[in-house]
Amino acid sequence: MPQEETKTSVITIGLDRGDTNFDYSMEELNNLVLANNMDSIETITQKLDRPDPATYFGKGKIELLGQTVQDLGVDTVIANDELSPSQIRNIEKNINARIIDRTGLILEIFANRAQSKEAKLQVELAKLKYQLPRLHTSASQRLDQQTGTSAGGGFTNRGSGESQLELNRRTLQNKIDHVKGELKEAQKANDTKRKQRDKNDIPTVALVGYTNAGKSTVMNGMIQKFGMHEEKQVMVKDMLFATLDTSVRQLTLPDQKKFLLSDTVGFVSQLPHNLVEAFKSTLAEAANADLLIQVVDYSDPDYKLMMQTTEETLKEIGVTNIPMIIAFNKADKLDNQPYPTREGNDLIMSALNSESLDDLTAMIKDEIFDNYQVVKLLIPFDKGNIVAYLNDNTHVISTDYTDAGTLIEAEVTNVDADRFIDYQVSE
Numbered sequence: 001m002p003q004e005e006t007k008t009s010v011i012t013i014g015l016d017r018g019d020t021n022f023d024y025s026m027e028e029l030n031n032l033v034l035a036n037n038m039d040s041i042e043t044i045t046q047k048l049d050r051p052d053p054a055t056y057f058g059k060g061k062i063e064l065l066g067q068t069v070q071d072l073g074v075d076t077v078i079a080n081d082e083l084s085p086s087q088i089r090n091i092e093k094n095i096n097a098r099i100i101d102r103t104g105l106i107l108e109i110f111a112n113r114a115q116s117k118e119a120k121l122q123v124e125l126a127k128l129k130y131q132l133p134r135l136h137t138s139a140s141q142r143l144d145q146q147t148g149t150s151a152g153g154g155f156t157n158r159g160s161g162e163s164q165l166e167l168n169r170r171t172l173q174n175k176i177d178h179v180k181g182e183l184k185e186a187q188k189a190n191d192t193k194r195k196q197r198d199k200n201d202i203p204t205v206a207l208v209g210y211t212n213a214g215k216s217t218v219m220n221g222m223i224q225k226f227g228m229h230e231e232k233q234v235m236v237k238d239m240l241f242a243t244l245d246t247s248v249r250q251l252t253l254p255d256q257k258k259f260l261l262s263d264t265v266g267f268v269s270q271l272p273h274n275l276v277e278a279f280k281s282t283l284a285e286a287a288n289a290d291l292l293i294q295v296v297d298y299s300d301p302d303y304k305l306m307m308q309t310t311e312e313t314l315k316e317i318g319v320t321n322i323p324m325i326i327a328f329n330k331a332d333k334l335d336n337q338p339y340p341t342r343e344g345n346d347l348i349m350s351a352l353n354s355e356s357l358d359d360l361t362a363m364i365k366d367e368i369f370d371n372y373q374v375v376k377l378l379i380p381f382d383k384g385n386i387v388a389y390l391n392d393n394t395h396v397i398s399t400d401y402t403d404a405g406t407l408i409e410a411e412v413t414n415v416d417a418d419r420f421i422d423y424q425v426s427e
């Protein structure tokens with residue numbers, strides 16, 4: 001086993017507004033912390049109807065937080081909500097640690113995970129947009145360093161401080177424009193690929209769902225069963241946001257029917273809007289799919305909340321009106337739960353179980369291959385290429401050699417049925 005990396009100890013904080021999902025969201029925050037190679041060694045929460053506009057927590061709790069930071073010797077505090085720039089500044093004035101809010105944390109995780117050029121640019125764009133309204137502090141700090149005076153000193157200082165801030169804003173805005181341009185270039189190639197696939201008329205199926213639900217594991221199971229040898233496995237890991245890039249694989253079923261399966265970034269509650277915006281193109285794979293498979297971690301007591309989040313996020317990125325199969329995954333982790341069990345468009349299953357994947361495949365087939373028909377074709381002997389095509393690309397039910405040519409009964413797409421209409425024979 002690889003040696004465990006040392007994790008940075010942090011304190012997590014959260015506001016309990018009486019929402020029933022509060023415990024779950026704190027647990028999720030702790031998992032996000034772990035995913036960022038940190039460990040929450042203490043959690044401080046406060047019951048309040050709404051956050052204090054200046055300091056998030058009330059005065060007493062902030063003092064307690066400052067004391068705890070000192071006692072435990074940590075230098076980072078993670079907040080469960082998105083904080084305003086002034087809230088971050090004010091808390092940092094009171095405690096001897098830096099504050100990262102939930103959005104900042106998710107952005108850090110994404111930044112550490114991004115592999116492809118496109119994903120890196122997407123994260124960069126989201127980060128820059130997040131920084132833009134938060135420029136104030138760093139701008140005045142830089143000014144202090146440059147002039148060697150404290151902020152709010154003389155009149156001239158304040159004046160140059162403002163222009164420095166404006167300058168920084170402009171620099172950041174220029175960077176944003178630049179990254180947007182690069183991103184457009186990087187996305188062009190993927191768009192072309194996607195368009196080519198659309199032209200090929202192969203149906204596409206997209207795996208979607210909460211992070212860590214098992215999407216990549218389902219993908220790998222399907223690749224193992226139905227992928228050609230060049231189809232590579234994707235990465236599976238027990239952590240949030242293991243997958244950030246979209247992978248698409250072509251699968252060929254035993255009856256020669258082909259479809260494309262795509263695996264992509266998972267969702268989490270309160271996914272930062274800038275990030276969702278930035279990842280829209282990655283997620284376009286789902287938007288253009290003929291069928292979605294929502295993978296759910298059925299062994300997680302909060303699976304219903306996760307489904308809700310998934311469906312809300314899909315709506316946010318404009319993925320609506322696409323048929324969906326719900327794969328209630330990880331059933332093997334539950335006691336007394338039979339699987340695979342199919343009920344309409346729902347399947348209780350385990351991605352580690354071959355029979356489950358067969359059932360899932362049967363459901364996919366029902367949904368995406370409704371444009372097939374069985375035809376009888378009499379192919380003259382000099383048209384051997386057509387016989388070869390049918391054998392390679394369709395489900396051939398029977399082949400007979402007659403005096404007039406090869407008589408083939410096959411299940412073909414409507415398009416192929418039209419293409420070979422001249423050779424069709426009736427019963």
Ligand SMILES: Nc1nc2c(ncn2[C@@H]2O[C@H](COP(=O)(O)OP(=O)(O)OP(=O)(O)O)[C@@H](O)[C@H]2O)c(=O)[nH]1
Nearest residue numbers: 211212213214215216217237238241242243266351
């Ligand atoms: N017991 C059990 N474990 C599973 C099953 N499916 C996935 N896992 C495990 O769950 C963890 C997450 O699986 P992934 O396939 O990486 O999940 P994902 O949905 O792709 O997650 P992200 O890419 O992070 O969004 C891994 O440790 C898998 O081995 C299952 O059916 N049963």
Ligand SMILES: [Mg+2]
Nearest residue numbers: 215216242243
């Ligand atoms: Mg994955």
